Structure formats: C-alpha cells, structure tokens
Amino acid sequence: MYRYDEYDSTLVAERARQFRGQVARRLSGELTEEQFRPLRLMNGLYLQLHAYMLRIAIPYGTLSSRQLRKLAEIARRYDKGYGHFTTRQNLQFNWPRLADVPAILDELATVQMHAIQTSGNCIRNVTADQFAGAAADEVEDPRVYSEIIRQWSTLHPEFSFLPRKFKIAVTGAESDRAAVQVHDIGLRLRRNGDGEVGFEVLVGGGLGRTPVIGKTIREFLPKPHLLSYLEAILRTYNMLGRRDNLFKARIKILVNATGVDKFRDLVEEEWSHIRDGALTLPEAEIARIRAHFAPPPYEELTGDPPEHAAARRRDPDFALWARTNVVAHKRPGYAIATISLKPTGGVPGDVTAEQMEAVAALADRYSFGEIRVTHEQNLVLAHVRQADLHALWQALRQQGLATGNAGLISDIICCPGLDYCNLANARSIPVAQRISQRFADLERQHDIGALKIKISGCINACGHHHVGHIGILGVDKHGEEFYQVTLGGSADDSAAIGKIVGPAFSAGDIVAAVETIVETYLAQRRAGETFNATLARVGLAPFKEKLYAAD
C-alpha cells in the first residue's frame, strides 16, 4: 500500500502541530468558538450530541495491520474502547476530549494517518471498491487512481473553500462496488475499443435531500488527462456552484440546473485551457504510484484445494458463512473474505479495540497484513488462501466477527442517528438492531436472499437509505420518531433511487412493516427473482396494500 514520502509525513506532522496550537488558543480564549469551529472541522473534529466526534481518513478504505493496531490503541487510551466504520470507508471515534485530540493526531501521524479533509467544504476521502486488487472481474486496481487523486486534492489551494463538500469514488471492476453513480464525481475504469484503459467520468450523483443518479459527461478519458479533467470539473463547480443556499450548493444541483450537456461544454471549455499542461499524468508517475499497490507475494496454488471443500462438508456453519462472506479471487487458491460488523442485535459498523487487534493479527497471519473497509460498514481480508478460510472463520468466531450475513437482510447499513449525531431527527441504530434481531435466523435470511436495508436518521442520508432495496428514513413528526420507507433503491450498476411506499411508520410499527414488506416479496417473487426485480415487475401496489391494509 501507499507509503508516505518525506513530503507527506511533513505535511501531516505540521498539520498536527498547527492544530495543537489552535486547540491551546481555543482553551485559553484567544480563539472564540466561531473562529475555532472551521479550524477544528478542517481536522475532522465535530461536536455531536454528547461529545466530540473525530473522523479519521482511511484513504480508499485500505488499512495496514499496523494502522489498525494504532486505531485500537487510540480507542483504548483516548476513547471508550471502540470505533465506528462509516459509509465513506472512514473511522469515527465518538468520545475524544478536545485537549487529547492533538495527541491523537500525533499518534495517527506515526502510522501515516490523519483526519484532514474528513469534514468541511473540500474534497473528501476518495473511496474505492473494497475488493480492489483482488477481484476476478477487475480491469485495473482503482486504488492507484484514488491515491493519485488524494495527493492532488490534499490541501489543494484552489479547492479548500468549495461551495460544499465534494465526494469522489473510483471503481475498477466491471461490477461497481463503490457506488460511483451516487457521488459528486464517479470514475469507472474501462477499456475502449482499442483495449486501452481509461475512465468513464460521471458527475452530479448524490444522496441527501435531493438524491440524484450521476450522469456521464465523458465516456472515455485517457489516463494522462485524469487530473486536468478533474481540475476542470472542480473549477467549473467552484465558480458556478451556489453559495447562497446550503441545501442547493452541491454539484448535483448545478448539473441539474445547467443541464448535463451544457455542463459538459463548460467543463470541456475550462479543460481546453489546462489540458496537456502541468497536471498531465505521465505513465512513469502512474507506474510509481502503482508500485505501491503491487500484488502481494502470492504463492503458486491450485484453485479449490480439497481441504477447503472438506471443511465445508464437515462444518455446515462454516459452509454457510462461506456462501455469503467469501467471494472469488483472481488468483487460484485464494479468496476474498468479508468480516461482517453486523452481529445480530449489534451496532452496525462498530468494532471494539479488542476486535480491531484481533483483525490486525488475522490480517498479518492470513492476508499479507492488509485490511479493507467497505462503504457498507464491513471489513475485508482480500487475499486469504482458500485452505486458510476455515481457520480464519474459527478465529473470527472467537471475536463475534463471523456473522455469515454479507449482503443478506441483517447486513444493514446504518448511520449513527440521534443516539450520537447533532443533525439527526430520529434514532437509526435501535431500528437496525431490532430488524437484525427479528431476522436473526440465518436459514430465513438465506431464504430471503440478497436484500439491502439502509437506514438514515435524517435527510442527510449518511446511511444511504435512498439506495437501499428497502430504505428507512427517520423523521420527526410532532416530536416523535417516525420512519418513512422507500423501496427499490440500488447503488450498484443498475443504480436507482428508492420510491416512498406510503405514510411513515411509528417506532413501534417499523419492524413489523419491514417484515410485511419481506413477506410480500416472498409471496410475489418468481424463482430466483431479486427483491428489486420483483418490485419492478409487480410495482408498489401489493406492498402498499399489505402495509396499509388496516387503515
């Protein structure tokens, strides 16, 4: 993975030192809260409901075991012994003390981590496919380009005061696992007719108050032009994006207001001035970055070794886990393992310090010391020998990390909600916990099949509810928590925004409503039909009928 050079290390150390000074001046009163607030946000430090919250950047979701151990240490020493993985592949600590944050940043700097640009009106963490560098269907490792974009966007002098936050995702496989269609800029690596690899460029996707599916403004962008083209898009946005209304300031609003064709023209016009200039990416530079993502020293193995098949036969629980949590690797004899952070009744995405340390050790033992964070709030060990899967699973079980529910109904995406977040209107975590408990039976979950439930505690949609097959949005109705349900959303290649099914449900009724939706699906589906396919075929009517029958 990418290693900081002297420049990177200096930057991060300097930033930590600078923040130490800023904290001291806030505590002494030299800085007012109004002056301090934008400064602390530039270091990812929020003030939430009960405490500060520190959001630590995990570039494209890739962590070394050493970094994960450091996060565990910080959780123990400076927080309440746990952390929360987010839908942008970052980590949040919920209880840091203000005076400790400079020390936390110093600790992070020792393992080449920071909290820079995890908040504020700037370019945020550039996310990628969690199976990058391992997936069988990959064109190229997207993290190489996520890293290039990260370097370009870090403390970019022109883009530190954008109209609003800016989120970029890169996918390198035929199948989009990075939700590129709901990002401000989405990049897909693909081959053109000549077999050359380049980018499809999408803009103006996003969730939140006004969910939009991104639009392609360039079908094929050759690699050398990546940064100059992104610069042209950001300049266009920076110049024309609205600054008068917080809720209309994202690039999706601009693209919609301008029209995608006109927006493309504006970008191309800007680009004509800067293409082939200083931002051109020479192949040598791409190769230099790519070297940091060189494949690990794989062994020469035969695919599907007999011991793996034998373990599955012998141990039905293991077999069940492998069905959902293990996917094919591009190298024979290897596999990609998903570690579910959604135990029955658990808080989605939360991990204790002890669990972090266990995963770090397992990564060292079974996956070349590398861990990935998924935007669906799980972890991945991307290079596990098939022969080691059973031992890995047994070790995960010891830590409560072997829930075999990846992609199933209890693999819920859920924001922190009103239990933690200042912006929330309703709690989200208890709803996730209760749904998880209601559908605890794994056999039932398999019978239902792949089903993505996504829950947000407010319209900001950090839980990605718009793109859940079943989306749940917490709202405040006369001071009480209610839950609005959408159906048919999707964040993959057939991206779609879910449709509201009807009036919101009370906290007491929401879990039963979800069960009714699932039962309706099962009653309506044809053999092998996914939830969204059934919904597309039968429409919302059967669901509305069952949900609101008594009304």
Place this chain on the structure above:
Amino acid sequence: MKARIVTANRLSDGAVVYLDAAGDWVDSIVEAGVAEDGETAEALLAVATTAEQALRVVGPYLTDVAVEDGRPRPLGTREIIRAAGPTVAGAAIREGDERDDAKEASAA
C-alpha cells in the same frame, strides 16, 4: 409558557451539561436551574453566554422541560437522549464508565 433550563456542551469533552441556579455547569438535568417565566429564562441564558463561559461551554441554549416533584425532566426525543446518553444496547460501549453511570442515574 413551559418551564425552561439552559443546556450546552462542555468545551473540554463535549459532554452535555446544564446550568444550575448558582451559575455552575452540572452533568445531571435534575440539578438544572429552572426558569418559570421569560425574564428569568433570558437572565439564565445571559449567564451562560458570557466570554468567560465560552471557556467552559459551547453553544448554550434554552430548552423546555417538564417539572415533576420540583425536578426538571427533558422533553422531546433529542433532549431525552442528550440527558441519558446513547440508547443503543451495544456491546461496544465499555461498562463502568463513570459518566454513563451518572447519566443513567439521572434519567431514572
């Protein structure tokens, strides 16, 4: 007019705090100073928003409470959760945390 109290986040750790009658910040809502009329409420808020207080707390504001047996009780989901701490029954929250215990005691 509903009874009101002043609440804020403590600067040092972001914890939820309440202004008591003596002008000090306390962890527990039951000890908060209650204003029964508009004038008292404004006076309470004024105490909380001095430059000196800005060294102790962030963002003080008035919020409605119910008063039972002379003790204030939070109103609305948000203030209930602010008073009690996160409601999630997650194994991740370490047991024995002093502040959580205090919050549980005050919410009881």
